[in-house]
Every structure is written in structure tokens, then in C-alpha cells.
Amino acid sequence: MHWKNRLLIVCLLLGMAACTSKKKQLLDTEEVVVTEFIDFFPEIKLPFHLSDTMLVKKSPDSLRIGNKIFSQFVPDSVLQPVFGKKTKPQLYPIGKIEIKDAETYILVKSVLGTKRAAHALVFEQDSFKSALPLVISTSTPTSSEQRVANIDSRHTITTVRQRTTPDGQVLYQKDVFIYNPEGIFMLILTESNDQANKKGKLINPIDTLPTTHKHTGDYLGETRNLISFRDSHRKGYLSFFIHFEKDKGACIGELKGDAQITGANSARYTENNGPCVIDFTFSGNTVTMKELEGCGSYRDIKCFFEGRYTRKKKTTAPASRKKK
Template sequence: MSKYLLLLVLPVLLIACKEKKVSLATNDEKVNISDFLEFFQSMKLPYQATDTILKRREPETSVINGRLFARFVPDSVIGKLFGKEGHLHLYAIGKVGVPDAEKYVFVKATAGSRRALILLVFDKKDHFAAARPVIYADNESGVSGQVTMDARYTVTVQHQRKASDGQLFYHRDAYIYNGDAGLMLILTESNESKPKIVPVYNPIDTLARKHKFSGDYAQDKRNIVAIRDGRDASRFQFFVHFEKNDGTCKGELKGEAKFIGPGVARYRAYSDPCAIEFTFIPEGVSLKELGGCGVHRDIKCFFEGYFERRKSPKPAHGAGGRQAHR
């Protein structure tokens, strides 16, 4: 009898052991990226969180060791928010997975009075792909935040505040994940009377510019094309940002293009239907959209036009960091 009972109980024990998740509370070297992602509880869409989550007490079982976290997520993700402030605490909130594609992971981070809910994105190969703080503590009285992810994996971040006269102001940004551009801003709405002008940052500015066409091209401070060296002489890295119709129509794209002839190159990625042709002359570069770029821009504008080459700035002796286009 005991023999048959053992045969019945053993499979149950094996299944239970198999389903038991590893702990992320210590920097266990045996924990790999698959274990890390598996640790997060799956969430159903639509998902919504408000800034009350920043004040919520998280269970000890959700703790993530800081050093273990840094093995899978770049230091800059936390550094930009908390700097060198000590006593950082990290908690696993949940995840949303796209079948055979990327995974969205929500992590809560606290350090002293600073608190944030951070969205991390890992691609289909479980490589870190993007990050963005979606809710954060604000010292300004009356500011509240909210994040929503809908069934189409669009992430909407909204912050609102009440003015002294009782009027409610809001600012809403919507993002989608794109393999080449990361978390890409696709919509901004606000009823603020004086909206802030967001600076245009060049994410590839620090890359090498030894190729004869590498450099910065621009129409003005908010319409730029940055070209940097690629893996070999037949390719180059690029970043394009444009704003047309008084800023109501915008586009942005980062990727790698390949030369198809003298001074002519094309961007066409396996995972992206967008195609752009670059035509270089010594004085500048012309862009022509060949189709399929709607996900990278607003509806009524295109990746097109002529951008004049700018003189390369002389590097300051001993200076570091990256430059920005403002």
C-alpha cells in the first residue's frame, strides 16, 4: 500500500519542485536571465497603476538584490533616477509577455524619499532592450501619476496637478515598443498653457565618426540627422529626428543603413517595414521615405528633405559625456 502511495505522491512533489521559483533576494550566480524573468508574476491586460503603488508596502518575497539586478539591467537605468543615493530597494511587481516576442517587466525602486515604478523591456531573446520610469515621486504638492498598458501593449503615462485656482492640468504621453527605436513616443497631450519643450537628444552622439559621411546634418535645432560609423565601411549608424507643421507632426528613427551605391544608402530592417534612402553629397544629405514608416512618425509627414552638414565640434581637452541637440 505504501509503495502505491509513494508512486502517487512522487509526481506531485516533482511538479511542485519544478514550479518553485528561485529567489532574487540574493546575488545567486546560478540565477540566469530566464530565472529572473520567470520570477515576475504574469499580469493581465489592461493593466493600470497609480502613484499609490509607490507608498505601498511590498512583500519580502518580491525583493530583488541590487547586484543581481545589475547583471541583467544597465546601471544607467537606476543611476539616472537615484544617482549615488544609497539604500536602494528593488521589488518585482509583475510582467506582461507578448507571444513569441518581447516581455514588459515592472519594477518598483525606492531610495530614501525617492520612489519610482520602472518599465523594463526585454526582446524575444530575453536581451534587455529598453527602460522608462512611468511613475515617480514628485516633490511638487498636488502632482499625481498613473500608467496604463492596454491590450495592444501601448503604454500611457499621465501626470496631473491642481493649480491654486482649482484648475486641473494634465500631461499625457503614449509609447509603443519598437525593436529599433526602443520605447517610442507616439502621442503627447496636455492642457498646460505653457508646455515644456523637450530637448532633442542624440543617442548615438558618442559613437565614432571616422567615415567620410559620418557627422551631424541639420535643418535647424529640431530637425537633425546624425551619422556615425557602422560595423564596416559599407554600413553606418544613424539617428533622425524631425518636426514639421509647427511641431504638430513629428518623426524619429534610429538604426543601421547600408550603402547600395556611391553616396547612396538604404535603411531596411528585417523586423521593420520602414525603408529610407539616404543620398549624400559633400555639403549634406537628402532623405527619401520609400514606405512603411508610419510607426515612426505621425500620419501626415514623412522622412524626407535635405539636411545641411554641420562642422564637427572640436573636442574639449579632457571633456567627457555626450553632447545634446537642443
């Protein structure tokens, strides 16, 4: 075969390969499967740093992800806390981190007006599992207040909010998360030198999850003592969040996870690859919590996950009076 003909064949084969390997655009007019959705995100090398100023940079329109495509694979509840219901923020890929034979992290940027956010989405076996807000900005970033997120080589995620006071003092709030085998992000460390925020509003990270199971709801103890139960994405489990403060805040415990339903009025949390075990016993509108094995990684040494909590009554909207 003449060398020119061989060259022509090689060029044609390379051209065909380029066409077949081209990533599919995530337009709402396209039919997209989850593997194509994940493949659209470029690879990220760790460690990775993301700042609020990076979210301000305009992303190419060619990379925009259709809202219908996005909601096909990711629940609406992920973006609603930032942008509200019935909104359509512009969505763009940041990148992905694939762990062999395990989960895949997808980082997505969302923009609506002056609001901007970056979320980490976790997929396992091509199925959505969990989401974590990394950076949220509601205005143009300034030098006096910054928000950043870092992902290290062990896939630990650290979010930092830093502000500089008029007198030059630098105050920060740092939260450290890991994704555990139970399919949720767990807060493992909180650190702050901002005294004004230390006694601020207690944030319930599972507050937006559904509450259809009979034992779901918020169970309260003393001030800033809470056990919250929500529906889990795992059948036969309840998602929970615990925060307690004892001895006037000198002893603090906090834990988020999934508890397996063990009976009509009982559930048990067993830490995956760890010693922590907690029993929950429900009776009427109360729940009793008892730490069976060491959960010292999630509390101070002088207090335990224990006590009796009463369910908070659900607020209902007053019925409107009929006009006569």
C-alpha cells in the same frame, strides 16, 4: 498496496513537485540564469494600470532583486538617468507580460531614497532589447500632481502626467508608445493641453546610447530641429531620433528607429510592415535627409522628412593647467 502507503507516496511526490517548482530567489549570492530571472516576475493581466502612488507601497524584502543579478541581464544605462551613476537602488518585481512566440515585457520597480521609478524591460529570446520608463517620482505623490502608465490589450503603453493648477485647471501630458519589431520603443502620439510645456526643452530619447560610429552625433537644423544618431544594438544599423518643426510650429514631425547602413556615407530607414522609407546621406559634418515613401503617420500632412542638418560640435573639458 495499502491505501496509507499510497497516500504517503502521493504526498511525497507533491512535496517534491512543490520544491522543484519554487521560484529561485534573485539574491546576489545566487547563480541565476536569464530564464530564472524572467520567471521570478509574476504574470500580469491586461489591461494594466500603474500609478505613482502604487510605487510608494513598501515591497516585501523577500522579493528584492540583487543589484548584481539585475545588472547581469540589464544595462546600467537603464537606471542611470533616474538615479545617477554608481548607485544601487532597491529593485523589486512588478510583473511580466509574455507574448507567444514574441517578446516578453518585464516591469520592475526601483527605489532610492525619495526617488521611485517603474520601467518596462523587453526581452526577446532571453536577451535584453529595450527599456522604457513608465512612471518616475522624485517625491511623495500629491493630489495636485499625478503620474500614471497604462498598458492595453494590444500592448500599447500610455504614460500620463497630470497636474492641477491653483485655480482648479487640470493640465496633462500624454505620450503613447509601441514596441516595434526593430527592437525599440517608438513614440507614436503626444498630446497635451499644457501650453507652458508645449515649447519646453526638447527631449532626445536616445541621448544616453553610445556614439562610437563615425556618423553618430547630433545634427541640428533650425530651432527645435534635430536628427540624432547613436550606436544601435543591431549590427550594421544606426539608431536615430528625428524631430522637426516647420512653419513656426504648425507642421511637426517626429520619428525614432534604426536605419540600416547601406554604404560608407549612407543609411536607410525602412518601416517594418509600413510604407515609410527615409534615406540619410552623410558628407563631412552634415547629413541630408530625404523621405522616399509615405511617412505621414509621423508628421503633419504639409511637411516631409527632408533637409540638410549640421553636426553639433562635441564639447570637451578644458585642459587643466599644470602647476609650476
